[in-house]
Amino acid sequence: MINIGLIGYGYWGPNVAKNIHVNPNLILHTICDIKKERLLKAKNVYISQTNYEISYKKLLINPEIEAIAIAVETSGHYKLVKEALLAGKNVYVEKPFTSTVKEAEELKKLAKEMNLIIHVDHIMIFHPIIKKIKSLIENDALGEILYIDSIRTNLGQIKKDVSVMWDLAVHDLSIIDYLMDAKEPFYINAVGEKFYNPKESLCFLTLRYKGFISHIQSSWISPLKERKLIIAGTKKMLVFDDLKSEKLSIYDKGVDIISGKNIECDDYVVKIREGDVLAPYIKQEDALYNSLEHFRECIKDGKQSISNPDKALRIQRILELADKNMNKQIV
Ligand SMILES: NC(=O)c1ccc[n+]([C@@H]2O[C@H](COP(=O)([O-])OP(=O)(O)OC[C@H]3O[C@@H](n4cnc5c(N)ncnc54)[C@H](O)[C@@H]3O)[C@@H](O)[C@H]2O)c1
Known part of the structure; x- marks a missing residue:
């Protein structure tokens, strides 16, 4: 105890x-x-x-x-x-x-x-759907990951001490860090606006990682609450909608190059592949319960948390660089 x-x-x-x-x-x-x-x-x-x-x-x-x-x-x-x-x-x-x-x-x-x-x-890494997605990626069910697109919006609660990016995009960055084995981006850009607040209450964050790209939309000034993650792989694609009862849909869809490989020289033919949509059964679990239980196990066994300061630092370095690059004018 x-x-x-x-x-x-x-x-x-x-x-x-x-x-x-x-x-x-x-x-x-x-x-x-x-x-x-x-x-x-x-x-x-x-x-x-x-x-x-x-x-x-x-x-x-x-x-x-x-x-x-x-x-x-x-x-x-x-x-x-x-x-x-x-x-x-x-x-x-x-x-x-x-x-x-x-x-x-x-x-x-x-x-x-x-x-x-x-x-x-970082509660989302203890979410049963995110754990399922991790196992799909590890078992190569999605193929190579092309992009990760996330939207996390609602109306309020506008916080004064953090921007919406630090408050909400932190969840998506922790998900990407977990799913993609702590890969760090080599390109970070953000546009945002400080509506009704000294810090951004709307932000679009774009990131390039080796092998895939990512876009994260965070907002406190949207009429709609959304919590949606889209991941496209070369084999399959998926949508995780945390507000639906059937939260995870795995699409057997994609794009195949059926002849020629040289895209630059225009000698290729692509074909859209359409197939089944699977909504796998995933046992309901409370992510916050799991997070606290993991903390308990770490104390009991004297081991580091998987959500330790190193992980938080990888995420916060991205957030600080995004702040630095926020709305950078190029002309
Ligand atoms: N994991 C998640 O999904 C999730 C969701 C929402 C909020 N949060 C996080 O939870 C934290 C709290 O957010 P919130 O929305 O509940 O904030 P809040 O402002 O509603 O509540 C903070 C409470 O802390 C109290 N407090 C502040 N300083 C204190 C002190 N020194 N001693 C005792 N009490 C003190 C305040 O009186 C207040 O009641 C934030 O870090 C936020 O990012 C996490």
Whole structure:
């Protein structure tokens, strides 16, 4: 049994609390939020099944608490992760890990020195559909990957401390990193606009990797909520729509060159290949539950999380470079 103290019970914190609470091997020891009304909300749910604190410092000095889960705004992650590590606690922290690469590097070093685990909740890599797609790619069911196209949009919640790219595209970057074995892009570009916000609330990110390209659309100002990923391979193509009940469709479709190979010299013939669409049965699992369970196993077995600071750093380096290249004028 591992006692966890949760800091942050705003929009996302209640989901983290619930998934700690329902895990038979974790104990939701204390919930902390600086806002009294948020603590009252928590008390209405958990009554006497947990403890409540306004000050996170109380959690850090409590020897019963072995791990801290952090679900405060991104701008607050660095300070809390650092203090939790210095207090000797293993850390589960929401995505994005920190606000800068520099902060992430410092925390990675500190965790190593303290021999503690940092698990960043890149929740999508614990999603059963993403795990299924990973196995399809590993078994060469899709062939060579041509492109990965993702759209993640809704109306709001416009955050002040991060751009929509840091808030939403981080999910897609973590998916690509996982599916494509930590491949890193050699070309990064982004266009975005700061509607209603000092940071971008709409962003189109384009990336070139060795062998494939990717496009990620993130928006807080769309009339439609969408969570859709399209992956095209030379053998098969797929669509993962997280908002549908049948989330994964695998298309036996593609393009074959049937004669001639020399595209430059125009001596080739291409044919569109159309076939069945398969919607495989995939057992429902809660990605957040899986993420927390993986964190628990890492503490129990003393091993690194698959969602460790190195992974977060690969993603944040892309985000920082995209910020640097945002709306770069070429004429
Ligand atoms: N994994 C996911 O899919 C997912 C989804 C949504 C949000 N998130 C992440 O969760 C985190 C929280 O997002 P949110 O939308 O819930 O934010 P929020 O603003 O709704 O809630 C944050 C809460 O933390 C509390 N808080 C802030 N500083 C504190 C401190 N020092 N001590 C105690 N309490 C403190 C605030 O009072 C607030 O109640 C962000 O990092 C966000 O990116 C992840």
